[in-house]
Structures are given as C-alpha cells and as structure tokens.
Amino acid sequence: MTDASSGSDGGDGERTVADGGEAAAAERSPLTELTPEVAENRDPDHDVAPVFVNRWSPRAMTGESVAEADLLALFEAARWAPSSRNNQHWRFVYAERDDEEWGAFLDLLAAGNRTWAADAGALLVVVSKTTFDYNGEPAGSHSFDTGAAWQNLALEATRRGLATHPIGGFDHEAARERLNVPDEFDVEAMVAVGHRADPETLSEDLREREVPNGRKPIAEIAFEGGFDVEE
Numbered sequence: 001m002t003d004a005s006s007g008s009d010g011g012d013g014e015r016t017v018a019d020g021g022e023a024a025a026a027e028r029s030p031l032t033e034l035t036p037e038v039a040e041n042r043d044p045d046h047d048v049a050p051v052f053v054n055r056w057s058p059r060a061m062t063g064e065s066v067a068e069a070d071l072l073a074l075f076e077a078a079r080w081a082p083s084s085r086n087n088q089h090w091r092f093v094y095a096e097r098d099d100e101e102w103g104a105f106l107d108l109l110a111a112g113n114r115t116w117a118a119d120a121g122a123l124l125v126v127v128s129k130t131t132f133d134y135n136g137e138p139a140g141s142h143s144f145d146t147g148a149a150w151q152n153l154a155l156e157a158t159r160r161g162l163a164t165h166p167i168g169g170f171d172h173e174a175a176r177e178r179l180n181v182p183d184e185f186d187v188e189a190m191v192a193v194g195h196r197a198d199p200e201t202l203s204e205d206l207r208e209r210e211v212p213n214g215r216k217p218i219a220e221i222a223f224e225g226g227f228d229v230e231e
Contacts, residue, residue, distance in 0.1 A: 061194030
C-alpha cells in the first residue's frame with residue numbers, strides 16, 4: 001500500500017485529501033453545498049444532503065497514487081454499511097498503481113475502460129459472499145448489501161474530493177481465477193479510485209461524457225401502493 005507520506009503535492013510530505021486547510025475545506029465542503037460542476041448539471045427536487053448529489057463517476061484522473069489514509073478511510077466507510085444478519089457480505093480486492101499486481105488488474109478491464117482507468121490511483125474488485133456465515137445457506141441479499149457498502153465507499157470518496165468510477169466492463173471469470181476468489185463469492189464490479197484531472201486529458205468521445213448526469217424523476221422510480229408500469 002502506498003505510504004501516506006509519499007506523493008507529489010510539493011510540500012514537506014503528502015497530506016491526505018481530507019486533512020489540509022480545514023477552514024477552506026469547510027467553505028467548499030461537498031457535504032454542505034453543491035460543487036459548481038454539479039450545480040450546473042443537477043437540480044434535486046427535494047431537500048437532501050448535497051453529498052448525495054455531488055457523487056458522480058468521473059473518468060479523468062491524474063495518475064497520482066492515493067494516500068494510504070484516504071484509501072483506508074474508504075474501506076472504513078464501506079465497513080459500516082447495513083447487512084442481513086450482520087454478515088457483511090462485501091470484500092474488496094485491490095491494487096495500487098505502484099503494486100506489482102497493477103498490470104494484472106488493468107488487464108482485467110475491457111479495452112475501452114483500460115484507456116482511462118490506467119490513470120487511476122487504485123483499482124478495486126468488489127466481490128460478495130453468497131452464503132450466510134452462521135449456517136452456510138444462500139443469502140439472497142448479498143448483492144444488495146454489497147451495493148450499500150460500495151455506496152458508502154463512494155460517498156466517503158466524494159467527501160474527500162476523490163473520484164470513484166464503478167466499472168462493469170471487465171472479465172469477471174478472469175478476475176475470479178487470477179485473484180483466487182472462492183466459489184462462495186460472486187464477482188460484482190470493479191471500481192477505479194483516483195484524483196480528478198482535467199477532462200481534456202480524455203479522448204474526445206469520453207470528454208463529452210465527463211459531466212454529472214441527471215436522474216429520472218421520483219414519479220418514475222417510487223410507486224405508492226403498487227408497481228406502476230407505464231404503457
């Protein structure tokens with residue numbers, strides 16, 4: 001794991017994303033206000049904490065390492081997600097860009113994802129335990145619970161000004177084999193984690209998509225009394 005004191009911020013040593021300039025950070029905290037790029041593209045219909053709206057999935061990353069303290073904090077946030085019978089189905093297998101395994105993780109990605117994810121600071125493979133620890137029986141909520149852990153991780157990354165981008169385009173079976181994932185675990189997704197970069201670093205087609213997108217209205221996702229299927 002990358003040492004928290006290494007990095008390239010130009011100071012006496014790398015600070016974590018969250019620990020520098022407390023007063024300035026409070027003024028522009030993603031917990032308390034929408035960031036300018038999000039405010040330009042997203043308009044929530046109801047009063048929610050800004051961090052939910054500020055979370056999105058950038059691709060442009062700098063290629064810098066992520067400080068150990070930041071990366072561990074993301075896993076700490078995931079650790080506290082709710083889970084059925086407190087089984088905590090989620091597992092994160094990861095490589096940092098200075099690890100020997102970095103190339104193997106990159107190779108799991110589809111070619112189109114590899115072009116931008118190569119600039120991430122860390123790549124995670126998210127897996128979920130499909131059975132309960134206490135009796136070995138199937139756990140129907142394992143993916144649901146693991147999704148909650150991923151969301152916790154993503155929100156903590158947003159709080160720290162880090163980018164996270166979940167990826168479905170990768171070789172799931174190769175990930176299982178190369179990372180020695182046991183049979184009772186499902187390979188769910190990959191996640192790129194890194195420091196934000198200028199969208200101009202992306203290819204033209206990806207550059208056009210490097211904006212926070214909108215969401216369906218609540219009327220299309222929440223139905224009181226019964227499922228509403230539009231004709």
